[in-house]
Amino acid sequence: IAVLTESKNPGAYWRKLKQRLSEESNGSVTNCHWLKMPAQDGKMRETGVANTKELLHLIQSVFSPKAEPFKQWMA
Numbered sequence: 001i002a003v004l005t006e007s008k009n010p011g012a013y014w015r016k017l018k019q020r021l022s023e024e025s026n027g028s029v030t031n032c033h034w035l036k037m038p039a040q041d042g043k044m045r046e047t048g049v050a051n052t053k054e055l056l057h058l059i060q061s062v063f064s065p066k067a068e069p070f071k072q073w074m075a
Contacts, residue, residue: 004059004067021061 001017002010032048039045050058056074059067 001062004062004070005064006066017058017061021058 001007001014005013007013032050032054034046035049036044037047052074056071059070059074
């Protein structure tokens with residue numbers, strides 16, 4: 001989300017986006033799986049990962065000029 005938006009608080013943007021998508025679909029936001037990956041602090045943190053279809057759905061839901069090149073590339 002930080003890469004796709006100019007949000008000063010990408011975590012809050014992501015939480016709001018997940019809430020909106022969940023309300024629209026009346027279900028889970030994505031079929032994300034969790035994978036432990038190294039974080040900036042060096043610790044292993046669970047990170048949501050998605051397939052191409054789910055990732056495209058998420059990117060299409062972001063309203064930002066910075067997301068447009070990703071939308072075109074993934075489509």
